Amino acid sequence: MSQATDTQGDEDGTIASVSGPVVVAADLGARMNDVVYVGDEGLMGEVIEIEGNRTTIQVYEETSNVAPGEPVTNTGEPLSVDLGPGMLYSIYDGVQRPLDELEDQLGAFLDRGVDAPGIEMDESWEFTPTVEEGDEIEAGDIVGTVPETESIEHKVLVPPDYEGGAVTNVEEGAFTVTETVVELDSGEEVTMHQEWPVREARPTVDKETPKTPLITGQRVQDGLFPLAKGGTAAIPGPFGSGKTVTQQSLAKYADADIVIYIGCGERGNEMTEVIDDFPELEDPNTGKPLMSRTCLIANTSNMPVAARESCVYTGITIAEYYRDMGYDVALMADSTSRWAEAMREISSRLEEMPGEEGYPAYLAARLSEFYERAGYFQNINGTEGSISAVGAVSPPGGDFSEPVTQNTLRIVKTFWALDADLAERRHFPAIDWDESYSLYRDQLDPWFEENVASDWPEVRQWAIDTLDEESELQEIVQLVGEDALPDDQRLTLDIARYLREAFLQQNALDDVDAYSAPEKTYLIMQAIRTYNDEAFAALDAGVPVEEITDIDAAPRLNRIGTTAEYEAFIDDVESNIESQLREKY
Amino acid sequence: MKEYQTIEEISGPLVFVEIDEPVGYDEIVEIELPNGEQKRGQVLESNEEFASIQVFEGTDSINREASVRFLGETMKMPVTEDLLGRVLDGSGRPIDDGPEIVPEEREDIIGAAINPTAREYPEEFIQTGVSAIDGMNTLVRGQKLPIFSASGLPHNDLALQIARQATVPEEIDEEGDDEDGSEFAVVFCAMGITAEESNEFLADFERTGALERSVVFSNLADDPAVERQITPRLALTTAEYLAFEKDYHVLVILTDMTNYCEALREIGAAREEVPGRRGYPGYMYTDLAQLYERAGRIKGREGSVTQIPILTMPGDDDTHPIPDLTGYITEGQIMMDRNLNSQGAQPPVNVLPSLSRLMDDGIGEGLTREDHGDVSDQLYAAYAEGEDLRDLVNIVGREALSEQDNRYLDLADRFETEFVDQGFDNNRDIEDTLDIGWDLLSTLPKSSLNRIDEELIEKYYREDAGEPDEESTSDESDAAESEAEA
Secondary structure, eight states: OOOOOOOOGGGOEEEEEEETTEEEEESOOOOTTEEEEETTTTEEEEEEEEETTEEEEEESSOOTTOOTTOEEEEEEEEOEEEESTTOTTOEEOTTSOBHHHHHHHHOSBOOSSOOOOSSOSSOEEEEEESOOTTOEEOTTOEEEEEEOSSSOEEEEEOOTTOOOEEEEEEOOEEEETTSEEEEETTSOEEESOEEEETTSOOOOSEEEOOOSBOOOSOHIIIIISOOBTTOEEEEEOOTTSOHHHHHHHHHHHOOOSEEEEEEEEEOHHHHHHHHHHGGGOBOTTTOSBGGGGEEEEEEETTSOHHHHHHHHHHHHHHHHHHHHTTOEEEEEEETHHHHHHHHHHHHHHTTOOBOGGGOBTTHHHHHHHHHHTOEEEEOTTSOEEEEEEEEEEOOGGGOTTSHHHHHHHTTOSEEOOBOHHHHHTTOSSOBOTTTOEETTHHHHHHHHHHHTOTTHHHHHHHHHHHHHHHHHHHHHHHHHOGGGSOHHHHHHHHHHHHIIIIIIOOOTTSTTTTOOOHHHHHHHHHHHHHHHHHHHHHHHTTOOHHHHHTOTTGGGGGGSTTOSSHHHHHHHHHHHHHHHHHTTO | OEEEOOEEEEETTEEEEEOSSOOOTTEEEEEEOTTSOEEEEEEEEEESSEEEEEETTOOTTOOTTOEEEEEEEEOEEEEOGGGTTEEEETTSOBOSOOOOOOOSEEEESSOOOBOTTTEEOOOOEEBOSOHHHHTTSOEETTOBOOEEEOTTSOHHHHHHHHHHHOBOHHHHHHHSSSTTOSSEEEEEEEEEEOHHHHHHHHHHHHHTTGGGGEEEEEEETTSOTGGGGTHHHHHHHHHHIIIIITOOEEEEEEEOHHHHHHHHHHHHHHTTOOBOGGGOBTTHHHHHHHHHTTOEEETTOSOEEEEEEEEEOGGGOTTSHHHHHHHHHSSEEEEEOHHHHHTTOSSOEEEEEEEETTHHHHOSTTTSOTTHHHHHHHHHHHHHHHHHHHHHHHHHOGGGSOHHHHHHHHHHHHIIIIIIOOOTTOOOOHHHHHHHHHHHHTTSOGGGOTTSOHHHHHHHOOGGGOOOSSOOHHHHHHHHHHHHHO
């Protein structure tokens, strides 16, 4: 978090009352959303309401023992993040304080009243300019590059609120982020560091229709319900249905340039797992360390509630900054319900009139504002970049009719519904294929046809039809038993079972199966379809259904997922299926 | 320390006092009644003229003549290793006629959040000796794994069994058992349970000698509800002290969280707050998280805090806000089941809706056994399949089902009677548990074990286990298959 300098003392006030994270100050000359420091310990807070002489502040830290009469200092600036090289590999709390820095200062437990900048101000970075003296540059333009990590070249941008002008001086070499590297004739100086208020979207030129998929490496997602680069998705599910595992798989395997992972109000041990695991993992697309493209924001459920409210904004602002460099950014927020609850909690402390289920009336507006900051953009410097936003939703009791799920569904275009029943029978990822949808399918099909297989849409439709037919047949089976069905329907059930077990299920804990490239996803679908075609041909030739489903080549379909050299294995399975079935007639 | 005799209003558990000097939020207050009785409370809201105070012991017989002292500090728990073996009331005062407790330190009861970068990820297997937990929903050190129960179910027996049997396997190797006592401690926190239940726990602790390595906090059903707000915080502060300062592995049993949440609702209503779902306060998630998240391990420190909160689901409904919010914070849940209980299963744990999120990292080769993960997955899938078929059997009868379906049905029955139902006094080690798992799985043909690695099937599959007792028809095919494979 940026350490804004104190301004004139006459704007400072005193505390009038304290109730949990809500503090009212008197005589404070602050504007809405200004950051203030509260009390003798200087706890960080934000102005959320002004009424006459009384200013209401939400405090990002525990307020125990804070008493009326203590001072409140205004910084005169809104809640902002520090942007610059050094954000990747970092782990922040909800207001962009680096957690490892806090651990050095405070020890194992998080205390309060401590501030630390979001990026290391003293560290030197090797700056290579891409502009020369005399060049005319405008706000948002790229003036140079910095090798931030092994996989990401950081582009140094002119802050969007600059006027721009002709370059009068350019430096090259090692500088800290606060030193000037480019000077303009307008008198403006460009450094590698800039600040941006979190609640304000960074400017862009235009939003475009996304046409490339965000490859997730998950068969059910890429194969049936794809997400576009620049798209939005929601993952709702009751507890224990695997939201976090799904989000983490996305963070690990999605083919984005940059990943921002926001742990919003979730479990401490889970965040620790991410913090421990990610540095050891490799990006399957580049082979570089996963952390070299990742920024983590960890606000666990027992950290102050106001910081939980702000953490999604912190995350998306950082995402926008990398988007401005022309990168594809994937942002995961786990979970947006906790964010909504933080709004509710603060709203009720303000005694605002509640909307549905106690949530504030502005819930829907806040959610859509957030998701609208995602998209495929034309940036003001002429580059193109995208932010794909994936929000987990934790509906109480798994009931999708509650306000957060419903308001989210009105905005997002991909819906990955998690199902407790599937999770109970350890069908993971527990994405319910009946309820989920993706509105990006049609606009992404050309990409899949060109890059994976020309009959991708057709094979996918076959898989969907087969699964649909299974759902209908299952209802009958529940009543009369499988043996009462005609042979062709029994065969369909068997084939659908392979779709579920060999295709939809994917073992996140298996090194090979955890990531399935689109080619593999396609070939598995195709292999099951081969079995389908051969089996129905055999059935038509008069082979009894028991004999068809009993061949020992078919169960090997289930092993494709965990096989690294899958191409040869699939060929072998397909030819075995073919020969075993054909010799029966 | 400032003293006032200016009580303006008394309402429910709240007292409003006029003040002329500011007091801090959350500050502790002593209220002295005219008859000399002392009560304690906490500042809920503070402004320049008024402070509202929540009184832990209830506002009974407080009148406007009572005097109010602000102590100038937040609630502290006096902690020392000597607390082991002691019984305290819900406000942390000894009630066992033991010697006075001389604290080594006084710790703030509102625990600070553990920095996620300082946490050590929990992956040390705790063997509870209960197959349904060890085999299917493994508990690890530093985890918070609640028991979701309902009225009339023996959750207390299960909690006691875990407290009695919990060990880490390597300790067994060194000591023969876990009786060395210097390592393991229990913090037992009773919130609003009946005196009878409390006696049951204490009697068992005494019988097994566990009391001397336990600290008991006791807020019973007839103790003030408001006090329940601080009891678990006192208990967890003690647990953290024992774990992170004194290197104990602490098991915290919190029972019954439902009573805690009811108290939360009561206070919320008294404060005229805007209620959330079913009248519970909107901040209940945050409040519960502040308790549950105090479980864990910290890098560079020996001890650990493992939590087993117990809650009774009102109306057996797991979508009720209390179990629902709990499930979103804790790392899984152990579900008690009324049907299994009436069948006499001890413990009546339904593994299907149960879950341990930290299981995958705590099991496997070098931790438990190489086949643990696969066996557990396969048992889950097979038992779920058998469960599903039971509905069908009711309609069409067993004869109408295929041979394979009948195998799944038999497996589901045997899973309940042999694997889950082991008795509250039976301590099974993990090898036994997994072997029983293989007994069951070996009744299925090898080709249906699609979640188990082929090498493990070769190693552990029992060729001789395939015969369901009552039928001989399937034997032939089983035998034929076995031969074909051999």
